[in-house]
Amino acid sequence: MMNCKQAAQMLSEKLDRPLSAKEKMALTLHTTMCPPCRLFGKQMGSLRDLSKAYIRSNDQHDKKS
Amino acid sequence: MTNETLSVEMDSSAVSHLFRDGTFIEELRMQMLKFARLQVRDSQLAEDAVQEAMLSAYQHIDRFARQSAFKTWVFSILKNKVIDLLRKEKRHVVASQLEDGVDLNGDALIEHLFEENGHWQKDERPKKWDQPDHGVENEHFWRIFDACLEALPAKYGRLFMMREFLEMETPEICHNEGVSVTSLNVTLYRARLRLRECLEDDWFGKEKS
Known part of the structure; x- marks a missing residue:
């Protein structure tokens, strides 16, 4: 049975490699029952989106400095 | 691609x-x-x-x-x-020195976040990132984001940046940096953990003023 610590790492690795069928199943099983890990998974995705937005933003202070 | x-x-x-x-x-x-x-x-x-x-x-x-x-x-x-x-620049730490000991940081953070049985520590459970109340579109948010990135150990920052900003594929990063796939994935996980923690502490977790 997967615990939160393992699930959290898997939720990050999901962004870097395809998970195996077995891993996917264990992860889904865990996140279905665990709201904090569900949130964590969402936030991993948000970090990716935020990073994309960040690099495309030409922030003002970069130019001023 | x-x-x-x-x-x-x-x-x-x-x-x-x-x-x-x-x-x-x-x-x-x-x-x-x-x-x-x-x-x-x-x-x-x-x-x-x-x-x-x-x-x-x-x-x-x-x-x-x-x-x-x-x-x-x-x-x-x-x-x-x-x-x-x-x-x-002698006043700066050499990159390789900067990168030593970061694993310990990563482990310490993981220990801090999770209980021995692998469950989230009660206070450390991820909280909802409330977008409407904490609009991420503003300049202040990007300053926090900047600061959180800068607070990452150099190696975390570099690998994270290669993946998320430069959108480099795994084999390319591993080849360039001389790291294994496993170690890359673990480092990226730790970088995201830190970044998430920092954003939650300094942005999403803050009461709006």
Whole structure:
């Protein structure tokens, strides 16, 4: 049975490699029952989106400095 | 994918053409600056490293090997410039020293977040990131984001940036950095953990004023 610590790492690795069928199943099983890990998974995705937005933003202070 | 297409289809003379594309160069320069700042934490030094790397790429365009994408190549030059600069500037810690001990940091954080049985510590359970109340579109948010990135250990920052900002594929990063796939994935996980923690503490977790 997967615990939160393992699930959290898997939720990050999901962004870097395809998970195996077995891993996917264990992860889904865990996140279905665990709201904090569900949130964590969402936030991993948000970090990716935020990073994309960040690099495309030409922030003002970069130019001023 | 775009990177690969770029590298396959362009020879060095076509690539040198890129240097005359103002928009492309400006965008590349901004990315390089962000990258360099994560490593040296000194705006002027970062600026110097980027300029030297740009110049060096321009001068040695004939050495650009088509096996790697143009961006990857330029960033590998930048990385070396950054390391050179850090070594010259005695007041800064050498990059390799900076990177030692970060694993301990990572482990310590993981221990802090999870109980022995692998459950989240009660206080550390992820909380909902409330977008409407904490609009991420504003300038203040990006300053926090910037600060959180800078707070990452240099190696975390670099690998995270290669993956998320430069959108480099795993084999390319591993080859460039001499790390295994497993170690890359673990480092990226730790970088995200830290970044998440920092954003939650300094932005999403804050009561709006």
